[in-house]
Amino acid sequence: MAEGSGASGAPWQVAIVGSGPSGFYAAEALFKSGLPVQISMLERLPVPYGLVRSGVAPDHAKLKQVIDVYSRIAEMPGFEYYGNIRVGNDVSVGELCEAYDAVILACGAEADKPLGIDGESLAGSHTATEFVGWYNGHPDFRDRVFDLSHERAVIIGQGNVAADVARILARSPQELAHTDIAEHALEVLRTSKVREIFVVGRRGPAQAKFTSKELKEFGELEECDASIDPAELALNEASAAEIAGAGNAGAKRIVEIFSGFAARPPGKARRRVVFTFQKSPARIEGDSRVRNIVLEHNVLSGAPMNQSARGTGKFMSLETGLVFRSIGYRGIAMPGVPFDPRSGTIPNLAGRVVAEGQSVPQIYVAGWIKRGPTGIIGTNRADSVATVASLVADLPKLSAAGGKSGFASLRSLLHGRGTRPVSFSDWKRIDAAEVARGANLGKPREKFTYVREMLALLA
Amino acid sequence: MTTVVTDNCQGCRFTDCVAVCPVECFHYDGEMLYIDPDVCIDCSACIPECPVQAIFEEDDLPDDKREWIEINATRSKGLPVCSEQMDPLPGAEERKSALGF
Ligand SMILES: Cc1cc2nc3c(=O)[nH]c(=O)nc-3n(C[C@H](O)[C@H](O)[C@H](O)COP(=O)(O)OP(=O)(O)OC[C@H]3O[C@@H](n4cnc5c(N)ncnc54)[C@H](O)[C@@H]3O)c2cc1C
Numbered sequence A: 001m002a003e004g005s006g007a008s009g010a011p012w013q014v015a016i017v018g019s020g021p022s023g024f025y026a027a028e029a030l031f032k033s034g035l036p037v038q039i040s041m042l043e044r045l046p047v048p049y050g051l052v053r054s055g056v057a058p059d060h061a062k063l064k065q066v067i068d069v070y071s072r073i074a075e076m077p078g079f080e081y082y083g084n085i086r087v088g089n090d091v092s093v094g095e096l097c098e099a100y101d102a103v104i105l106a107c108g109a110e111a112d113k114p115l116g117i118d119g120e121s122l123a124g125s126h127t128a129t130e131f132v133g134w135y136n137g138h139p140d141f142r143d144r145v146f147d148l149s150h151e152r153a154v155i156i157g158q159g160n161v162a163a164d165v166a167r168i169l170a171r172s173p174q175e176l177a178h179t180d181i182a183e184h185a186l187e188v189l190r191t192s193k194v195r196e197i198f199v200v201g202r203r204g205p206a207q208a209k210f211t212s213k214e215l216k217e218f219g220e221l222e223e224c225d226a227s228i229d230p231a232e233l234a235l236n237e238a239s240a241a242e243i244a245g246a247g248n249a250g251a252k253r254i255v256e257i258f259s260g261f262a263a264r265p266p267g268k269a270r271r272r273v274v275f276t277f278q279k280s281p282a283r284i285e286g287d288s289r290v291r292n293i294v295l296e297h298n299v300l301s302g303a304p305m306n307q308s309a310r311g312t313g314k315f316m317s318l319e320t321g322l323v324f325r326s327i328g329y330r331g332i333a334m335p336g337v338p339f340d341p342r343s344g345t346i347p348n349l350a351g352r353v354v355a356e357g358q359s360v361p362q363i364y365v366a367g368w369i370k371r372g373p374t375g376i377i378g379t380n381r382a383d384s385v386a387t388v389a390s391l392v393a394d395l396p397k398l399s400a401a402g403g404k405s406g407f408a409s410l411r412s413l414l415h416g417r418g419t420r421p422v423s424f425s426d427w428k429r430i431d432a433a434e435v436a437r438g439a440n441l442g443k444p445r446e447k448f449t450y451v452r453e454m455l456a457l458l459a
Numbered sequence B: 001m002t003t004v005v006t007d008n009c010q011g012c013r014f015t016d017c018v019a020v021c022p023v024e025c026f027h028y029d030g031e032m033l034y035i036d037p038d039v040c041i042d043c044s045a046c047i048p049e050c051p052v053q054a055i056f057e058e059d060d061l062p063d064d065k066r067e068w069i070e071i072n073a074t075r076s077k078g079l080p081v082c083s084e085q086m087d088p089l090p091g092a093e094e095r096k097s098a099l100g101f
């Protein structure tokens, strides 16, 4: 068993900012290190679990069982959860460095990448984040309005988030009624007039970023057919070589699934999802709101596994009232911490935050804010383990004097600023109330979608 | 639906899969790993990590490997959890090349 901090042998005080997967896996790795640690997890919302609560789709209930793992970590001795505290606002990173031996920023990548085209900000043009947050009951997006009165929606991007958006638009209300989708969203989706959903990829079918599981689901929807023009599945030589490679079984499977969709006779379902490839959005047109989107055809060039798309100067136009962009996320800069605006991440070496090649003492990063918005829930586990290995190696030189007092020294400061921390037992009350509300509706849970509702429950 | 480890894992046991499993549902013996279907949440994180493509979603299993569903379900139960990466078994690299990866 390694030593505690300073002469007293008191535990090392570590603050983790963010309660998504990477925050919880960092906590787990700290406990597994065998060091005596006291962890404060600080979360800007009253409620924990980051994108597992507010990103993962409501019809993917099994995935959310990962929450059981996180709540077991939260119940371990030496762990404290403090929700409703926005770091950089309610308390600064500098103040955390005073109170803690080390600070791990695990605050995700909450901003969207813009398309950078004309018409992007017209009414009816949205980010996937807004829509996902809205149907998942995230307080930031509670009052967004989506007009589903047009028959065609267009989604730009071919990754799993784009798939989620397309699938939620494609599902029948009955299919969603018994999930944990927010009731306000379900009400609007019940009135949806959307019949056709285009999912547009910049490159070809062999480069689509879906996982095979997400893609296969489009073949199994109650009221929606999956459709592809078979001509769009013709692969160039480099793409054929890509999917023949031993290490690229995933892409091969994706192309097989697309081929299966293309081979189906036209279905009679009420809705259809159309996958289309090698097109980039050129502009969105409309006066006060979206009327159509103009796409430019692309060609692919380059060596296998390294092909890029280039515009051909040939355009097509799709009439639509609803456009979603889903081309990736960016982190948001944290005041007082270095930030790389180009990648939207916090610069780091093996999880140690660096500025101009020098590591910044005490501050570490994990998850999407560290490596960008790639990888799925489990990817964050390996990533947080690596960050914590760096932190544990540094601890002895961080704080020879020891004696950091952790949350005890923040409490009065936060009180003075009018912030009410939400504890894990407070969250369990919110959780129980949500589950009870859900039971009345035949759902696993009905989330509270305003912070004030959550806090009122605890008053 | 579940996710299963198949015979390619035998004798190599690279544990890249374990490092990304969000729920610690891999179990191991001296030969290979097995997934506990009652714990696995079918997130697919492990599938692309495996250097010898030993892991499949149940639906994608080739016909001659379907027996592995049952083997994973029964073997995983009595064996210890593999929660962190371990050293590959001796000869793992040779086996990987022999499998054509
Ligand atoms: C729409 C969508 C669907 C997805 N679906 C799947 C899926 O089906 N399967 C899968 O495996 N993966 C899925 N993922 C990926 C997975 O959610 C991410 O890999 C993972 O959540 C990243 O973890 P994280 O902890 O880095 O960030 P997050 O989960 O985003 O957690 C960050 C946390 O930090 C908090 N925070 C932010 N700023 C502050 C601040 N200043 N102070 C305090 N707290 C702050 C946030 O509120 C949040 O709780 C999906 C992602 C998205 C966007």
Ligand code: SF4
Pocket (backbone or CB within 6 Å): B005, B008, B009, B010, B012, B013, B014, B015, B016, B017, B018, B032, B033, B049, B050, B051, B052, B053, B054, B055
């Ligand atoms: S990565 Fe593949 S070979 Fe290695 S232990 Fe996992 S399943 Fe077996």
Ligand code: SF4
Pocket (backbone or CB within 6 Å): A378, B003, B020, B021, B022, B023, B024, B025, B026, B035, B039, B040, B041, B042, B043, B044, B045, B046, B047
């Ligand atoms: S599918 Fe996910 S939960 Fe299941 S074994 Fe693989 S990594 Fe673990």
